Amino acid sequence: MNFKFTDEQVKFRQEVRDFLEGEIKQGLWQPTCDAWIMAHDPEFTRRVSAKGWIGLTWPKEYGGQGRSFIDRLILTEEMLRYGAPAACHWFADRQIGGAIVHYGTDEQKEEILPIIMKGEAYVGLGMSEPDAGSDLASLKTRATEDGDDFIIDGQKTWTSGGSNMNWIYLVARTDPEAPKARGISEFFFRTDLPGVSVSPIVDITGGVHFNEVFFDNVRIPKTCLIGEKNRGFYQILNQLDFERSGMERLMANYPLFEALIQYVKETKRNGKPLAEDPVVRSKIAQLKIELEVGRLYMYRVGVIMDEGRAPNWESSMSKAYGTAFEQRLATAAIEIAGLYGQLSPASRLTPMRGMAYHSYLSSKGYSLQAGSSEVLKNIIAGRKLELSAK
């Protein structure tokens, strides 16, 4: 057993921190919550790419760095801690690259991985549909074979990527006759094709990072298929475990936590800093305890991946816990701020740069995206505790 990071890992973390602090000092961006999904900054992504930090864990033969998943978690954790605007490369780096490394053809690896590593693939995840959310297997978007092509028809929703999206990862039905889960395949292609139209969804904070995407007779070559035809659902299950392990599930509003700590130290009530109010102290210490335990759930997933195993219930636990934690953090922050907690980021008097307000609203979605907490608990109950209905 060993709970320490290696010297190299400590050094790497420092390197990432130095880089990000330098960026902030130069005023290139301001830390925000949910920056991983909301803050699109192609320039930042290019600079991250230049550091070699996209595709960190991919094999060197494909141009990756061949580094460990713990290294990648360290990178992720610092990106989130500093609220860095990483949304442009996030999904390509976290999800698509891995899928291609795992299931892609040699051609796909040669063609697509470099685009991702250069930070040029702003990827939307085209999974959910209006009637297929938690129940992904019931999706209706069709991919029909036609010679060397597939023809795509249908609609996706909650497709990430905002207005920058130029590539889409798509899950579609390739065999309508097969049992639900057995007729699904994965695709990856550019969105500037005829027949693709995108309509942004404005979220509860006013932000735009999800889209509805419509496919009307969209023709894509068969080379866009990832992995095996009709095996997509099973490939995805794997990728979802991976997606769920993302550090963003615990730390998307880490900048809020830091701001909250500063706020209670600096804000006086009845002449004393809020930090001396025992109820506030106790609440913040409790959050700290929960955050640190959350990091353990999280790093455990990294450890498992570095052992070459696929994370399973461990990533479901990590995600369900992490999103619940973030909601508790946001709720605590807005409560501690009292009337000031109601002020929007646009207000001059807003404490914590409006992040309490923002996170209180945006964290509602955390426990829904990428596996609702209920689905995750079902998974843990079934896969690990072996509890099932008769």
Place this chain on the structure above:
Amino acid sequence: MNFKFTDEQVKFRQEVRDFLEGEIKQGLWQPTCDAWIMAHDPEFTRRVSAKGWIGLTWPKEYGGQGRSFIDRLILTEEMLRYGAPAACHWFADRQIGGAIVHYGTDEQKEEILPIIMKGEAYVGLGMSEPDAGSDLASLKTRATEDGDDFIIDGQKTWTSGGSNMNWIYLVARTDPEAPKARGISEFFFRTDLPGVSVSPIVDITGGVHFNEVFFDNVRIPKTCLIGEKNRGFYQILNQLDFERSGMERLMANYPLFEALIQYVKETKRNGKPLAEDPVVRSKIAQLKIELEVGRLYMYRVGVIMDEGRAPNWESSMSKAYGTAFEQRLATAAIEIAGLYGQLSPASRLTPMRGMAYHSYLSSKGYSLQAGSSEVLKNIIAGRKLELSAK
């Protein structure tokens, strides 16, 4: 709308208080938690009977007082507040009398109600069986017709009444061929019959108030049947709503709450009373808020009954809420007491007369007896919100 008690009700409450305070002053008993089910005191029951307080709501024609259910709740609330040893008459008064008034024959009313009102029927509720807890309809105890009698065979468990039990209310299967819920009947008879044997169950606190009861070829006359044969399950549903409305579901550990308030006022930590510790203050105020809202859920049930309606989801809500509250109260009390909270009632140094320790353990059962919280929530979801599985 009116949230006030009438002058008569205020007077009645005072009368009950005076009586109970007088009893305590005379040293006749000490207030305890769970006294309604755990503290058996035939003498006390006789004195309560003499006041006319058993059968308070029953029609005057049967010897009752014909008073309102709110009056009865007031009586109940004060009994619990003072932790009075009412276990001998509790179930007869709360449950059986009502069932007989509702479903009994004239002969049963004439014969049994006076026994209850005299405080001489120490009733055990023979409902649960080892394999039929929440799922009561699957009970196996048989009552087979034989001439003018029924022959009872089977086993009950969690039968209340402790070692005093001299009457039993029994739910048994009278038609094994009918669908589960449609072949069940209710009976009421003395336990000193041949073939009845009783084996006490020691609970987690060391207390004995539940029994296993075995029926081996027990012969009872048909006059022991309450209501209609094979309609027992539906009669019970009604009675359960009534049972769930019992104030004891919120206030069984009220004496602990009073003791806790006194404890934090009197106990100093770091030279200051615990009551001045903001975390403790906040916790106790929260409990007070929850208790008072619980009383509203509770009195609403009384109001409904006084309107001549049967309580429905309202009593399920009241019971589920009340038992959860009592567990929170017990947990808070044991936590506030710190290391002292671990001391058993037998210890000289035990704070709050050992009630925190007692309630922490005994309150675990509150959310299980008479409808587990899960079953109650299912009922509310189904009956009121009309949510159901396909």
Place this chain on the structure above:
Amino acid sequence: MDLVLTEEQEMLKKMASDFLTDKFPKTVVKEIEETESGYSPEIWKEMAELGWMGLVFPEEYGGVDMSFLDLAMLLEEMGRACLPGPYFSTVMLGGLPILDAGSDKQKQEYLPGIASGKTIFTLALTEASARYDAAGVEAKATADMDGYILNGTKLFVPDAHIADYMLCVARTSDEAKPEDGITIFIVDAKSPGISCSLLKTIANDKLCEVVFDQVKVPKENILGEPDKGWAEVKKIVERAAAAKCCDMVGCLQEALDMTVAYAKERKQYDQPIGGFQVIQHYCVDMFTDVEGARLSAYQAAWMISEGLPCTQEVAIAKAWASFASPRVMALAHQIHGAIGCTIDHDLQYYTRRASADGVTFGDANFYREVVAREMGL
């Protein structure tokens, strides 16, 4: 005890519900939220014609002389409809305090305007400390020859930017106890020296920062007794908190209703999600919280209506509503799934308002402390 609404109350609620549903579809709420004024003068006029502004005022001032409890029922429907505008400010924070503490002359001067919907009122109480205690009042009013000069900054003042008058709470003398030396002034909102700017808030509810810079107020504009205003402020806050609870009951009830309806309609895994036991229990937990909010809010409103002392009952109701509302809304979102997190879904109106309502006139911690004091702790 009796928990049944009177026939008049049922009618009032029904009428209000019909009117508000008709006039305030969420598209209209959204439009109004986005205007600077934050209300629709046209519908405001119609509300006045229905007698809503004068609901609790005596007939002599143009009111219809109904009870505070009746008003509470109306507020519940307003909460349910997410009514935007200065109704609460005008009636609860302006009219009722004047009816309570005003001189005959003041009542005659201001109440008819309120009752007829002509005058908009508000209360300028909280300041930088953002607390509802007396120590938070630092604005100063110094006696001048023919009146007072007001100086100070008030924060989170609702609807000040459209108000005709404000009740402004200021310190008129420095005493040992922060509760002493406080006076309430009726201030003409167009007085020179008043500047007002809108704060951007979660509920888009038009809270303002109001700066008083050498604002002259005539002596006769003191509401109640000089230096002894805190007792009335406490009463205003207590009543407003109880009223806010009723508002919140409507808000939370609607969120619950929407959620239960969605759970019946939304299918996943070939059945309505309301068929899953976990979703059922979530709904029951929400329902239990809402019922607790309702019972405690009605109790508080009824006691105010009857003129009974009810500091503890109000504290219980507002604490409950304030701590229950985030958990009710969290479950509402959890059941609605992603669709509930979009700006175009009706749920978000309730999420934002519930959040604002929770802290307005005291949050759960504030009222826990009140309860602790009432318990003698």
Place this chain on the structure above:
Amino acid sequence: MDLVLTEEQEMLKKMASDFLTDKFPKTVVKEIEETESGYSPEIWKEMAELGWMGLVFPEEYGGVDMSFLDLAMLLEEMGRACLPGPYFSTVMLGGLPILDAGSDKQKQEYLPGIASGKTIFTLALTEASARYDAAGVEAKATADMDGYILNGTKLFVPDAHIADYMLCVARTSDEAKPEDGITIFIVDAKSPGISCSLLKTIANDKLCEVVFDQVKVPKENILGEPDKGWAEVKKIVERAAAAKCCDMVGCLQEALDMTVAYAKERKQYDQPIGGFQVIQHYCVDMFTDVEGARLSAYQAAWMISEGLPCTQEVAIAKAWASFASPRVMALAHQIHGAIGCTIDHDLQYYTRRASADGVTFGDANFYREVVAREMGL
């Protein structure tokens, strides 16, 4: 990072689990709990023969020189088995402090007895205040010609009634800071002036009230430096808290395992109750809590084992274990139904111990405050 146990640790756990399962069926635990001594000298001897008492002590003192982390693994199994007896007191509260702070002479004098299972030790720290802070130490030791005279009353001292020696924490001089002027004494439990009475506790775990009345202790029995003992006490408490967490992991894991097994076996409504989604989620919530306890406890134990500073990590682990255990046990009971609330059911052993463990060496509030301080709040 690496979360895998070594082969030796796995073996140790397996061996311990087999031994404890064999020796301590709950019937035996119950019998032992009901004796006054609270342990079985026979099995104690066997445990000593297995090397458990000497596990972490150097070979020169008759130990087997394993690490604190190895000991933690053993403690987890002891928690799982509800081991009654003075193991924790002797090794954690007696032996390790002596190894840590004792002179060579003291080590030679006491450690072999501990390692061989001949000597029982304990720690007399807490008093009437029942707190683990320095201000709670009011027992006094006054210098006498050839040593000290101890006076005071210690409370909640585990196993004092069977101990051969106690470490007694007493105040040797009055200083401004409560942390100063504290000394640890190794006291022969049979010294004249010591009286000991058992407290009846929820876990039946033989806590004692120990009165020191003019008890003479020779000077050479000071452990560590006179007047500067608090630093070592802090260390003892920190280490004991981490160890207690491992104990609790075993306890909670067993409660979880029993519950999941019961959910699979118990049928209601024609299916195992584990088929109901709400029961499944309850189990997952329990499991999540237990995993958090495990990861944080292992982290703390590993850091102690490595000699790394870990005040915050221990605080996190103990706070988590302490606040998670009541909710884990509440769900365990909820799923077990009424049967779990009987004295004859195994679950109650875990309920009672979890409750005791939660407050021993600091409860969640105590450690929240530690975390707050570590955060610079």
